[in-house]
Amino acid sequence: MSAMIRFHNTLGGKVEEFIPIETGRVRLYTCGPTVYDYPHIGNWRAYVFEDLLKRFLKYRGFNVLHVMNITDVDDKTIRGANARGIGLEDYTRPFIEAFHAERDTLAILAADHYPRATAFIPEMAALIEILLDKGVAYRKDGSIYFAIDKFPSYGRLSRINLEDRRPGSRGDSDEYEKDSVHDFALWKAPKEGEPVWETGIGPGRPGWHIECSAMSAKYLGPTFDIHCGGVDNIFPHHENEIAQSEAANGVPFVRYWLHCHHLVVDGEKMAKSKGNFFRLADILAKGYEPAEIRFLLLSTHYRKMLDFTEDGLRQARTSRNRIRNLLFELRHIERDLPEDPAAARALETARRAFVAGLEDDLNISEALAAIFELVKGVNILIAEGRLGSPDARKVLAFIEEVDTAVLACLAGKPGDGAAAGDIDTWVRDKIEARQKARAAKDFKRADEIRQELAAAGIVLEDTKEGLRWKRIALPKS
Numbered sequence: 076m077s078a079m080i081r082f083h084n085t086l087g088g089k090v091e092e093f094i095p096i097e098t099g100r101v102r103l104y105t106c107g108p109t110v111y112d113y114p115h116i117g118n119w120r121a122y123v124f125e126d127l128l129k130r131f132l133k134y135r136g137f138n139v140l141h142v143m144n145i146t147d148v149d150d151k152t153i154r155g156a157n158a159r160g161i162g163l164e165d166y167t168r169p170f171i172e173a174f175h176a177e178r179d180t181l182a183i184l185a186a187d188h189y190p191r192a193t194a195f196i197p198e199m200a201a202l203i204e205i206l207l208d209k210g211v212a213y214r215k216d217g218s219i220y221f222a223i224d225k226f227p228s229y230g231r232l233s234r235i236n237l238e239d240r241r242p243g244s245r246g247d248s249d250e251y252e253k254d255s256v257h258d259f260a261l262w263k264a265p266k267e268g269e270p271v272w273e274t275g276i277g278p279g280r281p282g283w284h285i286e287c288s289a290m291s292a293k294y295l296g297p298t299f300d301i302h303c304g305g306v307d308n309i310f311p312h313h314e315n316e317i318a319q320s321e322a323a324n325g326v327p328f329v330r331y332w333l334h335c336h337h338l339v340v341d342g343e344k345m346a347k348s349k350g351n352f353f354r355l356a357d358i359l360a361k362g363y364e365p366a367e368i369r370f371l372l373l374s375t376h377y378r379k380m381l382d383f384t385e386d387g388l389r390q391a392r393t394s395r396n397r398i399r400n401l402l403f404e405l406r407h408i409e410r411d412l413p414e415d416p417a418a419a420r421a422l423e424t425a426r427r428a429f430v431a432g433l434e435d436d437l438n439i440s441e442a443l444a445a446i447f448e449l450v451k452g453v454n455i456l457i458a459e460g461r462l463g464s465p466d467a468r469k470v471l472a473f474i475e476e477v478d479t480a481v482l483a484c485l486a487g488k489p490g491d492g493a494a495a496g497d498i499d500t501w502v503r504d505k506i507e508a509r510q511k512a513r514a515a516k517d518f519k520r521a522d523e524i525r526q527e528l529a530a531a532g533i534v535l536e537d538t539k540e541g542l543r544w545k546r547i548a549l550p551k552s
């Protein structure tokens with residue numbers, strides 16, 4: 076695998092060859108959750124994209140060092156804690172726990188470090204002190220601001236129009252719109268109802284942007300390979316991160332900026348007021364599997380708008396079941412046939428197209444198409460009676476390999492939807508339970524188990540060799 080990997084770099088706006096700073100190693104930073112609430116499905120879209128990126132880089136043999144921050148102090152967390160009349164830590168804890176639990180549910184690999192802003196105050200203060208010393212930051216009424224005029228390349232990432240800004244105009248809020256380009260707060264003066272830290276630069280609390288500059292430098296160094304986030308983060312957050320880091324360290328901050336597009340629901344922007352606001356739990360409650368949700372979040376290219384619909388979820392289920400049915404079939408082929416060159420060709424083509432697709436700026440559509448082409452080809456070979464055990468094992472091993480390493484959404488829990496994954500154990504257990512029920516003359520229970528098996532597409536047959544089972548058809552999805 077010597078072909079090159081290309082990514083679309085927001086910095087410059089072009090697709091570029093990916094060359095890590097250190098051969099074989101990728102330093103990755105992804106902006107994490109602001110834990111003032113539970114994550115919504117749009118947040119998960121970004122995190123699943125980042126997971127695909129990371130898993131693919133690992134699959135291609137890179138050693139990936141991944142850092143994701145947790146923003147546990149900012150305007151929103153403070154507001155939320157005050158509204159509930161509890162401390163910041165008590166307020167954010169359940170949201171941090173929920174984030175990790177849901178991350179596990181969606182099979183997102185854990186980062187190497189999850190630094191929390193409140194645990195990084197000294198590092199942030201030290202960084203702000205450097206900016207003050209260099210004259211790119213200034214004090215005003217107890218707060219400290221970054222002077223964007225002192226950083227000539229400000230605006231390079233987002234390509235914002237700097238013409239309209241009023242020199243010296245300042246803003247204190249952590250998030251602001253593109254049309255208000257101004258000096259931003261690095262450190263906020265003590266204020267009634269806000270937490271205060273005593274530091275070398277004075278008392279107060281950090282602005283939002285500074286944490287990512289401080290944390291990334293600590294774990295990944297002043298220059299690292301990839302920084303990700305949603306398109307919402309480009310301005311002002313990432314623009315400000317660049318300004319802080321490069322002004323302080325005097326070296327380029329990040330080589331490749333990858334941003335994923337928005338998620339909309341039924342073509343509309345998610346909003347609690349519209350009733351189209353979903354969290355992971357809401358989708359699970361509708362009866363969809365985590366892997367089906369991951370499949371849907373994954374299957375639209377990260378730079379395209381993802382329209383999250385119930386129809387999309389159903390399609391994800393159908394697509395996924397098509398693959399899982401084949402996996403099931405492959406596990407049960409016991410046919411002593413020589414290897415068929417057609418099987419080897421189909422497998423080789425799939426392997427190459429899968430990798431080539433993802434190498435091309437994570438083109439997931441091509442990568443998934445490669446798997447579906449393989450499924451189609453192998454199903455034909457099975458129908459023609461040409462697929463023997465050795466070929467079956469190889470195809471199975473390939474699909475399991477890319478699923479375990481990269482996709483993490485094809486295999487499923489036994490008995491979930493169509494027969495798949497580790498179905499053998501599940502079926503064996505059911506059959507055993509049924510035999511026991513029959514032995515105990517509990518024919519009602521035995522019949523229930525038989526029906527359960529039938530619902531999963533499993534029929535039992537009494538043969539000369541004893542009880543056998545086979546899959547007949549897909550249950551309706």
Ligand SMILES: [Zn+2]
Nearest residue numbers: 106107287312
């Ligand atoms: Zn950030």
